[in-house]
Amino acid sequence: MNQSGMTLIVKNTARLVSGFITVFGIYIALTGHLTPGGGFAGGVILAAAAALVVLSFGRESSSKLITGPACHVADAAGALGFLVVALLGYLAGDFFINFVPLGQRHHLASGGAIPLSNLAILIKVGAGLAGAFLALSAFRLAPRPDLTGGEEL
Amino acid sequence: MGIAIYILTFALLLVGIYAVVAKKNVIKIILGVLLIDYAVNLLLVLVGYRSPTGTGQLGKAPILAEGESAAELARTAVDPLPQAMVLTSIVIGLGLTALMVAMAVRLYEKYGTFDMDRIRRLRG
Amino acid sequence: MGIELFIVVLIAFMLLAALVAVEARDLLSSVIAVGAAGFALSVIDLLVGAPDLAITQVVVEVVALVLLIRVVLTRDDTSVTSARDVLRTGAVLLGAGVLLAAVFFAIGGRGIPQQGGGTLPPFGQPVLSHAPDAAVPPGVAADYLERGADQTGAVNTVTAVLLDFRAYDTLGEATVIFVSILGAYAILRRIGRRRDASTPDQEEGTPS
Numbered sequence: 001m002n003q004s005g006m007t008l009i010v011k012n013t014a015r016l017v018s019g020f021i022t023v024f025g026i027y028i029a030l031t032g033h034l035t036p037g038g039g040f041a042g043g044v045i046l047a048a049a050a051a052l053v054v055l056s057f058g059r060e061s062s063s064k065l066i067t068g069p070a071c072h073v074a075d076a077a078g079a080l081g082f083l084v085v086a087l088l089g090y091l092a093g094d095f096f097i098n099f100v101p102l103g104q105r106h107h108l109a110s111g112g113a114i115p116l117s118n119l120a121i122l123i124k125v126g127a128g129l130a131g132a133f134l135a136l137s138a139f140r141l142a143p144r145p146d147l148t149g150g151e152e153l
Numbered sequence: 154m155g156i157a158i159y160i161l162t163f164a165l166l167l168v169g170i171y172a173v174v175a176k177k178n179v180i181k182i183i184l185g186v187l188l189i190d191y192a193v194n195l196l197l198v199l200v201g202y203r204s205p206t207g208t209g210q211l212g213k214a215p216i217l218a219e220g221e222s223a224a225e226l227a228r229t230a231v232d233p234l235p236q237a238m239v240l241t242s243i244v245i246g247l248g249l250t251a252l253m254v255a256m257a258v259r260l261y262e263k264y265g266t267f268d269m270d271r272i273r274r275l276r277g
Numbered sequence: 278m279g280i281e282l283f284i285v286v287l288i289a290f291m292l293l294a295a296l297v298a299v300e301a302r303d304l305l306s307s308v309i310a311v312g313a314a315g316f317a318l319s320v321i322d323l324l325v326g327a328p329d330l331a332i333t334q335v336v337v338e339v340v341a342l343v344l345l346i347r348v349v350l351t352r353d354d355t356s357v358t359s360a361r362d363v364l365r366t367g368a369v370l371l372g373a374g375v376l377l378a379a380v381f382f383a384i385g386g387r388g389i390p391q392q393g394g395g396t397l398p399p400f401g402q403p404v405l406s407h408a409p410d411a412a413v414p415p416g417v418a419a420d421y422l423e424r425g426a427d428q429t430g431a432v433n434t435v436t437a438v439l440l441d442f443r444a445y446d447t448l449g450e451a452t453v454i455f456v457s458i459l460g461a462y463a464i465l466r467r468i469g470r471r472r473d474a475s476t477p478d479q480e481e482g483t484p485s
Contacts, residue, residue, distance in 0.1 A: 028332070032433065032436050033430075033431035033432065033433050033436045033437070033440075034431075034432055034433060035216075035433065036214070036216070036328035036329040036331075036332060036433065036435075037329060037332055038240070038329060038333075038433075038435075038436050038439065040240060040241070040243075040244045040333055041329070041332045041333040041336060043244075044244065044247065044333065044336045044337055044340060045336050047340060048336060048339060048340055048343075051340065051343055055343075072462075075455070075458065079451060079452075079455050082448065082451055083448075086444065086448065106219065106432060110430040110431065110432075111429060111430045111431040111436075112429065112430055112441075114429065114430075114431050114436060114437070114440045114441060117440045117444075117447075118436075118440070121447075121451065124451060124454075124455070125244065125454065128454065128455065128458040129247070129248075129251070129340065129458070131458070131462070132251045132255075132458050132461045132462070133251075133340075133343075133344070135255075135461065135462055135465040135466070136251070136254065136255060136258065136344065136347070136461075136465060137347070138465070139258050139262065139465070155281070155400025155401065156400075157285055158281065158284060158285055158288060158400055159380075159400070160380065161285065161288040161289060161292060162288060163376070163377070163380045164292055165288070165291060165292050165295055167373050167376060167377070168292065168295045168296060168299060169295070170369075170372075170373075170376075171299065171369055171373065172298075172299040174365070174369050174372075175365055175366055175369045176299070178304070180304050180307070180308075180345075180348070180349060181299065181304075181307065183345070184298050184299070184307055184308070184311050184345075185299070187311055187341070188295050188298070188299075188311065188314070191291070191314060191315065191318055194318070194330075194334075195288070195291075195318060195321065198321070198322060198325055198327055198330060199284075199325065199400065201325075202325045202326065202400065202401060203326075203401060203402070204400070204401030204402070212325070212326045213326055214326045214327065214328050215326075215422060215433075215434035215435060216328075216432060216433050216434065217425075217426050217432045217434070223422070223423045223424075223425075223426055223427065224423060226422050226423075226434075227419045227422040227423045230326075230422055230434070231325065231326040231327065232418050233418060233421060233422065233434045233435050233438050234417070234418045234421070234438060236327045236329060236330055236435050237435050237438040237439045237443065237446075239327075239330055240329055240330060240333055240435065240439065241439070241446065241447065241450040243330065243333050243334055243337050244333065244337065244450070244454060245450060245453055245454060245457070246337070246341075247337045247340060247341060248453070248454045248457035248458060248461075249457060250341045250344060250345070251344060251457070251458065251461050252457050252460050252461045252464070254344050254345065254348050255460075255461040255464045255465050256464060257348055258348060258465070259464055259465070261348075267304075
């Protein structure tokens with residue numbers, strides 16, 4: 001039952017908490033133009049949720065959910081999305097101009113193209129750091145003999 | 154008091170430079186680079202602070218509240234430009250840490266030690 | 278003056294944590310000390326009026342701590358204390374002395390900064406934006422603060438600066454992060470599964 005990863009308490013806690021952390025990261029990224037935060041902070045929080053899942057469930061069990069190629073594709077897609085938002089500014093005249101009409105202030109739909117940029121940066125930073133953490137955890141350094149069961153990472 | 158703040162920040166930068174130059178353990182060198190990053194970010198943020206004027210209000214964050222006018226924000230808010238610079242610098246520091254840790258893992262896997270002198274001797 | 282005193286105390290705490298991190302014998306203690314310095318930096322960010330930076334600094338600190346502890350924890354601790362290299366330490370201390378002298382003159386050791394003694398502004402007067410009712414024309418940041426909400430629609434001026442007024446710099450920064458993560462992939466991409474067997478007895482490939 002517990003061949004890979006940590007004990008049952010840690011696994012259950014990770015099941016409960018990782019969903020909340022993901023939603024919190026997306027919230028901080030999407031309302032970056034109203035409250036402090038922004039795309040970069042949200043992306044790092046998303047990567048922290050992925051790190052929690054990988055650390056609690058072990059590498060082999062979590063690689064069914066978070067795979068290497070998925071992280072690579074999402075990383076490149078986020079970077080490309082940011083560039084697309086910049087190039088779409090040509091619709092309104094110049095590079096990087098805000099092309100979406102500004103809505104009402106203090107509402108979520110205000111800010112023009114800024115929430116779109118935040119979304120692209122969220123995907124890029126989150127997937128990139130999660131993939132780097134996954135690649136790093138595939139290495140086993142010399143295991144310590146006093147840890148029972150041998151740690152999986 | 155302002156001079157003491159700047160001198161302490163430069164002292165933190167010096168501790169980071171000392172760790173990078175004079176230490177032999179790879180992990181200590183990585184921690185030195187991280188300390189240099191903290192010191193530079195701290196100096197940039199401290200330069201942009203605006204101290205409270207006679208009303209006793211703290212230097213506010215540059216976010217427009219519900220019923221505030223833009224001119225009032227421009228008079229009481231903290232400088233937003235160094236904050237924008239430092240925000241990108243913090244996340245770049247994380248990418249740099251990931252890269253250095255990857256290098257350290259490969260070094261350990263190949264030579265079995267974190268000591269730079271032993272690595273130099275073993276490399277022949 | 279209360280907030281300045283608090284900032285001085287926190288920076289002194291960061292300096293102490295940095296000294297502990299550099300000189301500690303145990304690697305795990307060094308890593309945890311750097312983590313403490315990062316959290317103190319986040320509190321200083323809150324006091325100076327930069328909540329975006331506080332959020333980002335805390336989360337980045339946690340992820341960096343996880344990465345570093347993962348590297349440090351799985352090696353057996355044979356701390357080697359070699360003889361200290363006298364020439365190298367002397368060169369470092371000389372360089373430190375020169376740097377401190379340069380800082381002293383930059384801050385204005387010969388006079389009080391308000392009277393034009395040095396080049397760094399006194400603490401509490403930002404460099405890039407003067408108050409709008411001063412005799413000199415306001416800098417570029419005061420312009421951003423006034424125009425920000427009208428032109429971009431974003432209430433948070435830092436986000437407006439990052440993603441609308443200075444969007445080229447954000448594009449450059451996304452490129453830098455992309456390249457550094459790509460470098461980490463390129464270094465770690467290998468037959469990393471050579472040690473996938475569950476018995477630790479086959480773990481003799483590394484020279485000690």
